[in-house]
Amino acid sequence: MGEVIRKTKGGRFIGWYIRFVDADGKRKAKATKAATAAEARRILIELEAQAARRQLGVPERPALIRGTVLVNRWLEESQPRTADRESWVLRQQHTLVKVWPYLDAVIGPQDAQRIVRTLSSRYAPGTIRNTLVALKSAWRWAASVGLVDSSPWGMRPPTAQQRVEYLNREEVSRLVAVADADREVVAVAVRLAVLAGLRVSEIFGLRWRCVDLVRGTVTVRSGYRDAPTKSRRERVIPLTDQLCDALVAWQKRCPSVDLVCPSTRGTAMAKRLDIRRLYRTAKLSVPSAPWHVLRHTFASHFLMSGGSLLVLQRLLGHSSISITQIYSHLSDEHVASEVKKLRF
Numbered sequence: 001m002g003e004v005i006r007k008t009k010g011g012r013f014i015g016w017y018i019r020f021v022d023a024d025g026k027r028k029a030k031a032t033k034a035a036t037a038a039e040a041r042r043i044l045i046e047l048e049a050q051a052a053r054r055q056l057g058v059p060e061r062p063a064l065i066r067g068t069v070l071v072n073r074w075l076e077e078s079q080p081r082t083a084d085r086e087s088w089v090l091r092q093q094h095t096l097v098k099v100w101p102y103l104d105a106v107i108g109p110q111d112a113q114r115i116v117r118t119l120s121s122r123y124a125p126g127t128i129r130n131t132l133v134a135l136k137s138a139w140r141w142a143a144s145v146g147l148v149d150s151s152p153w154g155m156r157p158p159t160a161q162q163r164v165e166y167l168n169r170e171e172v173s174r175l176v177a178v179a180d181a182d183r184e185v186v187a188v189a190v191r192l193a194v195l196a197g198l199r200v201s202e203i204f205g206l207r208w209r210c211v212d213l214v215r216g217t218v219t220v221r222s223g224y225r226d227a228p229t230k231s232r233r234e235r236v237i238p239l240t241d242q243l244c245d246a247l248v249a250w251q252k253r254c255p256s257v258d259l260v261c262p263s264t265r266g267t268a269m270a271k272r273l274d275i276r277r278l279y280r281t282a283k284l285s286v287p288s289a290p291w292h293v294l295r296h297t298f299a300s301h302f303l304m305s306g307g308s309l310l311v312l313q314r315l316l317g318h319s320s321i322s323i324t325q326i327y328s329h330l331s332d333e334h335v336a337s338e339v340k341k342l343r344f
Contacts, residue, residue: 017029070139071138132155166297172194172297175282179191205225
């Protein structure tokens with residue numbers, strides 16, 4: 001009969017160990033990584049049962065187990081590589097909440113395929129991908145402790161279709177004209193996005209001390225309320241003549257000597273962000289991310305004007321060139337104009 005041992009060293013608790021007799025008749029000791037004595041006892045019982053089946057020549061066939069039971073066992077018994085196990089459990093539960101109603105059955109490969117198809121019709125690819133990662137981890141753990149033979153979640157997760165929205169030159173002109181007729185601070189903010197590619201948090205966190213109108217550069221050091229930039233790196237962006245002239249004129253009238261784009265409608269960041277009304281006034285379709293589309297517009301037209309992808313990576317502050325490559329699309333008009341340059 002095996003036993004569970006609470007092992008200590010120098011008065012400090014190390015972990016729960018078990019002693020048992022294996023199928024070869026030898027007495028063995030094993031660390032369990034169990035969090036409680038009850039969990040270690042369950043592991044001992046499973047190992048002893050496996051040893052007994054091997055002695056009798058009975059092939060190892062795990063009993064059928066419902067998906068919900070398997071996941072609950074995984075959350076209770078597995079030992080993730082994290083110091084905060086409680087937060088890990090909460091994250092996994094949040095990730096799996098959408099698939100939970102479909103797991104109350106024994107899940108085979110066909111069932112898994114059906115579940116993924118159902119989820120794909122309702123949720124974004126990123127959500128499906130995160131769910132599959134959690135499910136694969138749960139079934140991989142279950143296979144390691146003998147609860148299942150294999151995982152039914154072997155399918156590849158759906159890939160997100162990266163579609164970059166951007167404005168053409170005529171649409172930019174219409175939006176800027178509407179912004180000019182609005183408040184001047186809004187017009188400056190729109191120009192910083194579309195002519196320099198700044199993120200909205202960087203626009204409303206930009207300070208005059210970071211703007212060098214003599215050299216014609218903007219140094220992006222932080223975001224809104226001095227929060228770090230997304231890449232946590234400082235970058236210097238040369239100003240176009242059009243943007244430099246706008247900033248020179250605006251500095252003389254700006255009500256703040258600190259912020260380039262101060263708010264006149266309270267301190268809430270949300271009040272600074274809503275420019276959907278400008279799109280509507282300009283008779284443009286409102287994009288899903290009205291401010292970020294202006295950054296996309298800067299990047300897209302920079303490349304279609306002959307700019308380098310590596311230079312664009314530096315201007316946008318991307319940590320990897322693979323992120324910048326989503327902008328390497330070309331409009332039909334640009335492709336046509338480039339093909340017409342071909343001569344023999």
